[in-house]
Amino acid sequence: xxxxxxxxxxxxxxxxxxxxxxxxxxxxxxxxxxxxxxxxxxxxxxxxxxxxxxxxxxxxxxxxxxxxxxxxxxxxxxxxxxxxxxxxxxxxxxxxxxxxxxxxxxxxxxxxxxxxxxxxxxxxxxxx
Numbered sequence: 787x788x789x790x791x792x793x794x795x796x797x798x799x800x801x802x803x804x805x806x807x808x809x810x811x812x813x814x815x816x817x818x819x820x821x822x823x824x825x826x827x828x829x830x831x832x833x834x835x836x837x838x839x840x841x842x843x844x845x846x847x848x849x850x851x852x853x854x855x856x857x858x859x860x861x862x863x864x865x866x867x868x869x870x871x872x873x874x875x876x877x878x879x880x881x882x883x884x885x886x887x888x889x890x891x892x893x894x895x896x897x898x899x900x901x902x903x904x905x906x907x908x909x910x911x912x913x914x
Contacts, residue, residue, distance in 0.1 A: 803819055809910050810897075810907060810910075814907065815832060817903030818903070830850050832848070832849050833857075834895065836909070843863075846859040847885075848860075864881040865882075866878075
């Protein structure tokens with residue numbers, strides 16, 4: 787069992803190191819004032835997109851816009867990317883917007899919006 791886990795874990799690590807794109811769906815969201823209901827999360831279609839390219843990394847925060855009647859995203863250039871070697875976490879920081887995203891080797895993620903709110907869920911690899 788441990789051997790199988792080790793093989794699976796280390797097979798995911800290269801995904802976090804190479805250029806790639808991830809689509810991360812928010813499963814839970816909370817801030818200093820409230821915990822978002824599953825109904826609200828489903829209706830708002832919150833997500834985070836992570837893009838790693840040779841030209842740099844980008845984060846997009848997405849949600850449903852009722853005025854546009856579709857999901858829209860705000861895209862930000864990442865100022866700093868850090869990799870926690872011991873715990874295999876990749877951290878993306880956007881200083882101007884004061885938020886960060888942590889991407890774990892099991893493809894779970896945490897978004898800190900910089901204003902007292904966090905969201906977390908699972909990511910899918912879109913492009914290796």
